[in-house]
Amino acid sequence: MTATQELTKNQSLVFDALARADGPLSAYTILDQLRNDGFRAPLQVYRALDKLLDYGMIHRLESINAFVACAHPHTHSHGHGMIAFAICEKCGQVSEFSDDIITGRVREWTNSNGFKQSKTTIEIRGVCANCGTA
Amino acid sequence: MTATQELTKNQSLVFDALARADGPLSAYTILDQLRNDGFRAPLQVYRALDKLLDYGMIHRLESINAFVACAHPHTHSHGHGMIAFAICEKCGQVSEFSDDIITGRVREWTNSNGFKQSKTTIEIRGVCANCGTA
DNA sequence: TGACAAATGTAATAACATCACATATCGAAA
DNA sequence: TTTCGATATGTGATGTTATTACATTTGTCA
Ligand SMILES: [Zn+2]
Ligand SMILES: [Zn+2]
Ligand SMILES: [Zn+2]
Ligand SMILES: [Zn+2]
DSSP: OOSSOOOOHHHHHHHHHHHHSSSOBOHHHHHHHTGGGTOOSHHHHHHHHHHHHHTTSEEEEGGGTEEEEOSOTTSGGGTTOOEEEEEETTTOOEEEEEOHHHHHHHHHHHHHTTOEEEEEEEEEEEEOHHHHTO | OOSSOOOOHHHHHHHHHHHHSSSOBOHHHHHHHTGGGTOOSHHHHHHHHHHHHHHTSEEEEGGGTEEEEOSOTTSGGGTTOOEEEEEETTTOOEEEEEOHHHHHHHHHHHHHTTOEEEEEEEEEEEEOHHHHTO
């Protein structure tokens, strides 16, 4: 659980698959890519994904049931701010950004409503600049 | 498609199921509740849900694969602002709110990145005030 | 009436995720 | 070094969520 997490074999395989992809992958897509590495069952993927999420090395995109390597590999865990994802529905590209003002506004709402937040998802669906000009 | 949408039979049944629930329901839970009303297949539910989403009468909670009646029944479509949901993981209660500053910050990011947003999801997972004091 | 759009019924299948149980691997304590 | 517990892995079955494909019905309007 240090800056550069020591990964097990399966965790490394799954992380590498995500890291070399140019966009988000579903668990079953990862499974198919790793058949030649000995993967046979969904749980092998899901267990590795769970750990990588714990370590902050990947993110889950709730709105498309897919996973993506963190775009800020040297800033794991993103402090305590929340992360927003812009997901292009044409090419699949995902842009990751954080915004202190949004983080602050959300925290204001939760504080004034006595709500203890554990995880916050912000996902913007649409068409990226490249695909929009096509 | 007027202020109070004229609903078909299936749409009414699905909407009423959501409206009388005290929290979000999955499509299959709705299906089970409507067996006695003649529902037999998932598609009957999903087709009604799609229309109700179009009409802005319900929302889909991406992070839990569930649906909830809009908490602002007389303000369908919420103008053009985005809506945030606070979802209690203990009791399932969902609070719906919108925030012009968050909406503005998201729009600033999309504008300056040439990203055309179509739908934006903000979901805060955690524990509500009631459940937190228990 | 005829024609078209919208809604519905039904079965099958696809896509996503977890449970249950057995086995293996590794490091620390005795 | 042996034993033990925690972590990781292998595998099949199952559970959950959503869509495809095709047939039929219903409502609207010329
Ligand atoms: Zn990240
Ligand atoms: Zn794109
Ligand atoms: Zn609403
Ligand atoms: Zn609660």
